[in-house]
Amino acid sequence: MAPGRHSTRPAPRPYRRWAAFGAAAAVIAAGYVVAGSTDSPAPGPGSSLCQAADDKRQMRGAWLTTVGNIDWPSEPGLSAEEQQAELDERLDEAADLGLNTVFLHVRPTTDAVYESDLEPWSRYLTGEQGGDPGYDPLEYAVAGAHERGLELHAWFNPYRVGISSDLETLADDHPVKEHPDWMVRYGGEGFLDPGDPEVREWVTDVIMDVVDRYDIDGVHFDDFFYPYPKDGEEFADDDSWEAHGGGFDDRDDWRRDNVNRFVAGIHERIQQDKPWVRFGISPFGIWRNSGSDPAGSDTNGLESYAAQHADTRTWIQDGTVDYVVPQLYWERGFAAADYEVLTDWWADQVEGTGVDLYIGQAAYRAGEPGWRGDNALTDQLDYSDGVEQVGGDVYFSFMSLTEEAADAFGRLREEYYADPALPPLGDVAPDADPEVAAVRGLNADTGDEGTELTWDAVEGARSYAVYRIDPDQVEAVAAGGVDDVCEALSADALLGVTGTTSWTDGADAEGAYVVTALDRYRVEGPASDPVDPRV
Incomplete structure (x- = not known):
C-alpha cells in the first residue's frame, strides 16, 4: 500500500x-x-x-498547506497585500464552512512561514528561501483566526529539509548550511537526522520559539518523522547510530526511541511554558497490522511503527500527546485498511487515556472512483460519528473543501454541522x-x-x-x-x-x-x- x-x-x-x-x-x-x-x-x-x-x-478542522503552495499562498511571489487577502479568504471560508480550527503549515521544509531568527523564510512565500514577504504571516493568521472565533494550530514538519532541487538553493542562514552533518539524503530528498541529539534539541528550540512568541492554540505534527521507505535505499544514519545507539541491539528500536524522546520532550516543554497550548500528531493510519503484532489492527498495509519509526500507541499510553488525528484516508469496506476497522482500533487505543481522538478525513479523494460522490464524507461520518471516543474530524486539504469536495462537504454540513461547536x-x-x-x-x-x-x-x-x-x-x-x-x-x-x-x-x-x-x-x-x- x-x-x-x-x-x-x-x-x-x-x-x-x-x-x-x-x-x-x-x-x-x-x-x-x-x-x-x-x-x-x-x-x-x-x-x-x-x-x-x-x-x-467537537473538533472541526482542516489542514491549510503551504508546501508546494497547495492551499496558500496560491503561488510564490505575491505581494504582502495579495497574500493577506488570500489568507483572509481562507479564514472566511473556514468560518463559513462551520469549522472551528485551522492547522496552518508554518514550517514546511526546515524554514519558516513566520519571522524567525533561527531559520530562513519559506520559499513558498516569495519564491526564494530567505526572501522576506514584508509581513509576518503567522502573526497575521493568528489574529485573523481568533477574530473569527477560530483556533490556529501551528503545523510543523520536524525533520524534512526538501527535495533535491530545494537542497541546491538553501538560504545562506539555513541550519543545514552551518551543520551539513545534520542532514541525510534519502530518496531524492533531505531530512534532518532524528538520531542526532543536536538535531532534536534544535527542532525543539525552533518549535518552542513559536510557542513562546505567538498566541497559537496548538502545536501539530503530521506523519513525517523518519521518511517513508524507498525500495533499495537505506537511511544513512550510521554515524549517529554508532555515536548514540549504545544500549540498543536493534537500530529500529533505537530509531523509535529517538522519536519517542523528541515527542515527549516537546510535550513537556509546552506543558512547562504554555499548558493551554495543545500538542497533537497526525500519524499514518496504520500503527501495526495484527499479523505483525497482536495489538495491531486487522489490516494489511504499510505500518508507521516500522516504516517511519512512529510508535503512536506508546505516545498515547504515555500521555505525551494531547490528541491524535490518524489519517484514515481509506473508504469503508476497503479490504486492506477498512475505515470502520481502523476507527474502532484507534478508539480502543485512546479509551481511558485522556488523549483525544479526531479522524483525518481525505477530502481530496471526494471525486475518486469508489468514494460515492456527494456521499464521500457523510458515509465516513455515518460510522465514526457513532463511535464515542471520536471527538471530531480534520480534513485534508483545505482547498479540497471548496473544490473537489465542495458538494460532499456541503452535504456533510447539512447533516452533521448544522449547529456550530465549541472547540475541545x-x-x-x-x-x-x-x-x-x-x-x-x-x-x-x-x-x-x-x-x-x-x-x-x-x-x-x-x-x-x-x-x-x-x-x-x-x-x-x-x-x-x-x-x-x-x-x-x-x-x-x-x-x-x-x-x-x-x-x-x-x-x-x-x-x-x-x-x-x-x-x-x-x-x-x-x-x-x-x-x-x-x-
Whole structure:
C-alpha cells in the first residue's frame, strides 16, 4: 500500500478529553433581563456553573498547506497585500464552512512561514528561501483566526529539509548550511537526522520559539518523522547510530526511541511554558497490522511503527500527546485498511487515556472512483460519528473543501454541522474553574437586517459563545434554576463563537440572547443575563 497522501509532498494529494465543564449562567432570581444592557454585577469565576453537554464541543478542522503552495499562498511571489487577502479568504471560508480550527503549515521544509531568527523564510512565500514577504504571516493568521472565533494550530514538519532541487538553493542562514552533518539524503530528498541529539534539541528550540512568541492554540505534527521507505535505499544514519545507539541491539528500536524522546520532550516543554497550548500528531493510519503484532489492527498495509519509526500507541499510553488525528484516508469496506476497522482500533487505543481522538478525513479523494460522490464524507461520518471516543474530524486539504469536495462537504454540513461547536477543552481537570468572569453589558438592538449584539470585553477571554434561547425555554431560564439554564444553553441554542465583542443574528427568530466567555483552556465561564430584544 502506498504511503498516506497527507505526507505534504508538493503535489495534489493528499488534551486530554475531560467532561465538558462550563456553560454556566448567573442565576436570575426575578426573571431574565429585557431589552437593553445587562449591567448587574458579574459573578466571579466558578459561580453558578453547570456541566455543559458533550455535544457542544467537537473538533472541526482542516489542514491549510503551504508546501508546494497547495492551499496558500496560491503561488510564490505575491505581494504582502495579495497574500493577506488570500489568507483572509481562507479564514472566511473556514468560518463559513462551520469549522472551528485551522492547522496552518508554518514550517514546511526546515524554514519558516513566520519571522524567525533561527531559520530562513519559506520559499513558498516569495519564491526564494530567505526572501522576506514584508509581513509576518503567522502573526497575521493568528489574529485573523481568533477574530473569527477560530483556533490556529501551528503545523510543523520536524525533520524534512526538501527535495533535491530545494537542497541546491538553501538560504545562506539555513541550519543545514552551518551543520551539513545534520542532514541525510534519502530518496531524492533531505531530512534532518532524528538520531542526532543536536538535531532534536534544535527542532525543539525552533518549535518552542513559536510557542513562546505567538498566541497559537496548538502545536501539530503530521506523519513525517523518519521518511517513508524507498525500495533499495537505506537511511544513512550510521554515524549517529554508532555515536548514540549504545544500549540498543536493534537500530529500529533505537530509531523509535529517538522519536519517542523528541515527542515527549516537546510535550513537556509546552506543558512547562504554555499548558493551554495543545500538542497533537497526525500519524499514518496504520500503527501495526495484527499479523505483525497482536495489538495491531486487522489490516494489511504499510505500518508507521516500522516504516517511519512512529510508535503512536506508546505516545498515547504515555500521555505525551494531547490528541491524535490518524489519517484514515481509506473508504469503508476497503479490504486492506477498512475505515470502520481502523476507527474502532484507534478508539480502543485512546479509551481511558485522556488523549483525544479526531479522524483525518481525505477530502481530496471526494471525486475518486469508489468514494460515492456527494456521499464521500457523510458515509465516513455515518460510522465514526457513532463511535464515542471520536471527538471530531480534520480534513485534508483545505482547498479540497471548496473544490473537489465542495458538494460532499456541503452535504456533510447539512447533516452533521448544522449547529456550530465549541472547540475541545485544553489540558485541564474536569472540575476546573474558568479564568474568566461573566459577560456584562450585553445589549441587543433589532433592525431591518437582524439583531445586533454587543457586550463588554471580559479580561482573559479567548473567545465568546453566543446563544439564542428559544421562546419556550425563556420562562424556564427566568425561573432561575441552574438545571434549566444548563438545558437552555444547549448545542441547539449555540449560534457561534467569535473573538470580538459583537455578533449579528440575521435570522428572523424569537428568543433571548446569552453570551459566555471562554478562557485560554477553552473552559466556558458564567453566562451573561439573558436579553430579549422583543420585551
